[in-house]
Amino acid sequence: MKRMTAQDIHINSQIKFLKKKQQNVCFYCKKLLKKDCTKDHYIPLSNGGKNEIENIVLACQKCNCGKANSMPLMSIKDAWNTSLKSNDILRDWE
Ligand SMILES: [Zn+2]
Secondary structure, three states: OOOOOHHHHHHHHHHHHHHHHOOOEOOOOOOEOOOOOEEEEOOOHHHOOOOOHHHEEEEOHHHHHHHOOOOOOOOHHHHHHHHHHHHHHHHHHO
16 A cells, blocks of 8 residues: 555545535536546646635536646636536535
């Protein structure tokens, strides 16, 4: 078994934080996140995105793979607003 490093613990707490923030659903398709969820750089590193929590979202395998290195259409701030709004709508429907 692999030993946890300080880096791993840091990543785990990031994922915990993001899961809570995203209400445990994929940032893009809103499907419930499973164990295979991946950390996605909202703005790809290859496009100048930062490797920081502000630029990281959790996505399911399908969305992360499908997105590849394409540039997002809106800023992460707008994307969060949209994301949170749609979660509110979902809640109203329940
Ligand atoms: Zn997804």
